[in-house]
Amino acid sequence: MNCEHARPLVPLYVDGELTSVQSAELRPHLLSCPACRGLAQAEQSLHAWFVPTAEIPVPTGFAAHVARRAVAGDTGSKRPFAPAESSNHEHSEPILQFVLHALAVAAIALVVVSIAMRRLDQPAAEELKAHESQALDASLFALDQINREELRAVGTNGLQGTRDGSSGR
Amino acid sequence: MALKLVQEAPLQDADLVREAIAGNPLSFQLLVERYQGRLFALARHYTSSPVEVEDIVQDTFLKAYSRLDTFQHQSAFYTWLYRIATNTVLDFLKRRGRCPVQAVEDPELVGSPETDHRIVRPDARLERQEVAEITHTILEGMPEIFRTVLIMRELEDMAYQEIADVLDISIGTVESRLFRARARFKEKLVTQYPEFAQGLNE
Incomplete structure (x- = not known):
């Protein structure tokens, strides 16, 4: 086997994708050719970079929550996919609405109470x-x-x- | 005793799928519980935001449930689910618009890069998590077409055939994409972190 044939096989060899026959053919060439061996080592060196990142734990009750939504007919795809920023917005919107509603109710209540108090303060005719x-x-x-x-x-x-x-x- | 063993034997995915289609929500919940961890890990390769990871995984399961009847039982359930997850992630990346534009430079049209003999190993002083963060940063800056195959091969430890099945491409395309993806990864690594390039053109 010469370098021209060996080079395309090197990444597959490193990935374990060659058949045993192909590997057996390539191995002697790698042992005898420093250039192709170097290529294999260079390919191999990349693997060390791929280590798992810190895990994100699955929230408690996630499966039950998802199953409930699925059974309720939520197909996921219809819901616009929200990036983190929009997602926060999405989450904050109901809260904002609740606060606005609460403020409106409080304002109305305040007006009613103040009118009632004014009436109480005012003497009868x-x-x-x-x-x-x-x-x-x-x-x-x-x-x-x-x-x-x-x-x-x-x-x-x-x-x-x-x-x-x-x-x- | 034998009956007890039968009762305790975990239900196969195919059985749970059939029961879920028949209207048993608990069966689907069991499927979610079975694979949620793997999908969280998968989504984590694409984003470090817990909110986004949760959204991706949730969307994946919701899509899967709505299409359960299309699962043909020809492949493993997880392979089928993984394909939905990958599409969901790719859709997510497009919507995020964070991925480098492919139209400007179609990786499939780019010729074979020069064979790169450079050895780029992480410095021994780097913590494992630091290595992971560097890799994550570089992957984030890569076109999704490359990032996906690298993640599948290097982080998910998938065989070429599995990658081809999930992405619905030929094994030859997987090979060429991986080859270019690695060259691109290495180039970015050496450019952004030159201190880790050893034995230049060794």
Whole structure:
């Protein structure tokens, strides 16, 4: 066997894909030809790079979950395949919707409660009238008191006292 | 005792497939449990994201279930499942758009690369996981047509015939793809990590 014939067989030899007859024919050539032997060693050297990466564990309950979806008619292919970023988005969307809904409900509840509280705080029409009339009565009563005191003062101190009382107001 | 042994004998894939088609969801769940680990490992070769791995494997099983009736029992169930998984992964890579564009350079049209005698061994000081990460990085930058055969051969330890069956190509095509894929892998390795190239053109 010469190099021209041997070279294409070297990768197959390294991969164990040659028949025993082919291997038996190639081996003596590799032993006697440094170039082809070097090629075989170079091919072989690549294997060392292919080591398994760190495992990603299968989540608990994965099989049951998948089987449930499959039986429910989910064919997988119809669902747009989501890369990690979109997948996160896909996962976050229901959460976002839930938060928005919750906020909307909370806002409505807040409005309702504030209206109810305002109504509670506001006196009824009769109460309001009573409060207003009481306040009015009180202020009128105070004015009346002041007027009386002024008249009393006029009676005792004359015009000067009245002017002082007016300027003092 | 004999009955007990029969009862404890694990059900064959073909039986589980038949029962699943007949409407027994537990049978399909058993099939998922049987192969989920291997498919997680397979998907892991293409992406390091646990979310993406889970999506790929889940999609694979969902597709498989929806097509269970097309399983002809001519090949092993896992071979059939593996083919779906590979297609799902390739579909995933296309959608991700992370794979180098093939149209620009069709690897099948590229002539045979020069025989490369360079020996590129990982440095003994490198941890096993570091080697794996370097390889993963290089594979990620390769056209899927090369990456797929390299992963199948080197990481999945598949024979040429199995690769040909899964990818629906001839053994000759597997050979030529692997040859070019290795040359490309080595080229990238030497370019990106020249410290690992020993015996240049030895």
